[in-house]
Amino acid sequence: MMAVPTPTDHDRAALDTQAHDWLVRLTSGRATTGDAQDFRRWCARSPQHAQAMAEATRLWDLTRPAAKAVAQRMPAMDVPPRAAIAVSRPPAFGRRQFLGAALAAGAAGFLVVRPPAGLWPGLSDMTADYRTGTGEQRRVVLTDAAAVVEMNTQTSLNLARGAEGEPPVLDMLGGEAQVLLDAARRTPFTMTVGGARLVAAAASRFNVRATGGEVCVTCFAGSVELRDGERVLVAGEAQQIRYGGRREAEVARAPDLATVGAWRERVLVFDDTPLAAVVDEINRYRPGRLIVTRAELGQRKVQARLRLDELPHVETLIAVSYGAKLTSLPAGIVLLG
Incomplete structure (x- = not known):
């Protein structure tokens, strides 16, 4: 049976450095689908690579208990503060350690799909039809849908083509966008977000924000319907619909339209x-x-x-x-x- 080579201190230090470099790249706000694929390949090169990445990512877990203000949505760990900077060294790989490294490799793959604390885009975001990175804004013209979508930072959208003769449906995975509908539209515009369906008439303009499990829809012009099962709520101009998380869906007057749309400026x-x-x-x-x-x-x-x-x-x-x-x-x- 072939023995697994024991990494030297130099090798371990190099892997630790590479793992931290990956964290910096993935949190830069400019990570691409190619970066995600390269990252997964790097983690799969050896058990030592996967272990180094798993140890490095503990940095975020170690900073969580320090942040009591956000700790409600982050698991606490009792770790000395200095450990946030240190990276523990993987031992020589026996059978048990090798199995642990295999689990670490799986965890590293999971980090691509669901990153800790949302520090970099998940795989579903990276592969979305339309996406903006951190600090990026983008204007998309959906010809088939007779709509213009202005996307704010960290926003991911998919466009689902309907059957022949049916208009496409825009699906928001997360983020924020403002939708402007052509007055010449002949059919309602449909958008899915947060497990519910939004339907808007021609010439409507509305802002949709989906962050932290909650959705806020602000109507600037026209009207927007929320259809969630058998329940239907309608927001007119200067009104908002909020739903998701533990919040019961409700319609209320928008606090300030200029504030809601300020990100466009x-x-x-x-x-x-x-x-x-x-x-x-x-x-x-x-x-x-x-x-x-x-x-x-x-x-x-x-x-x-x-x-x-x-x-x-x-x-x-x-x-x-x-x-x-x-x-x-x-x-x-x-x-x-």
């Missing part, structure tokens, strides 16, 4: 918004991740108008404005305490 508007919610929104537009580590800091209210080109160094602005202490970690993770 590459601006974010916050009006008496808790800092924790502001940071969650900022994270959608910049590589890496900002994490608020003190609950009281996350509850501070923010009144601000930020241009997207200000976000790469927004942590400095937060530190100056709110006295937050900054701790920088690899792959663009910054703790705000």
Whole structure:
């Protein structure tokens, strides 16, 4: 029986460096389908490769307990803070260790499909018909659907072709987009998001945002129907429909149309918004991740108008404005305490 070669310290250090390089690339906001395929091939090269990647990705798990403000949706782990920077070395591979590495390889493949904390695009996002990366915006003209779709950051859409003579259906996997329908449309426009169906008439304009398991549909003009089973809700101009997660679907007046659509002008508007919610929104537009580590800091209210080109160094602005202490970690993770 052929023995599995034992990696030297030099080999292990090189694999650790390569694993961290992969994390940086995958969290850069510019990862492509090709990157995902190359990543999977790299992990499959040997058990040592898979183990190095599995150990490196623990960095995100180790930073989660520090972020009490977002810990409700992240599992806690009792690990010393210094371990967030260290990468443990894989031992010589006996039978049991080899099986563990095989599981690690499977876990590494899973990271492509469902990344930790959404730090890079999942496989379904990378293979979507239309996709925007972190901080990217895009305008798509759907000729067959007689619609224009303006896509915000981290948005993925698929266009499902219907049977002959039937209009296509737009499926939003996640993100945010504004849909403008041609006044000459002869049939309603249909879009699926969050497990429900949206139907809009010709000349309608509406904004759809699907993040964190919740969906918010804001109607700017015309009307939008939410069809969820036998239930139908209708939003007219300046009204919103919210649903998903633990929220019961409801129609309400939109708080401020200019604020909802400000992203189209590459601006974010916050009006008496808790800092924790502001940071969650900022994270959608910049590589890496900002994490608020003190609950009281996350509850501070923010009144601000930020241009997207200000976000790469927004942590400095937060530190100056709110006295937050900054701790920088690899792959663009910054703790705000």
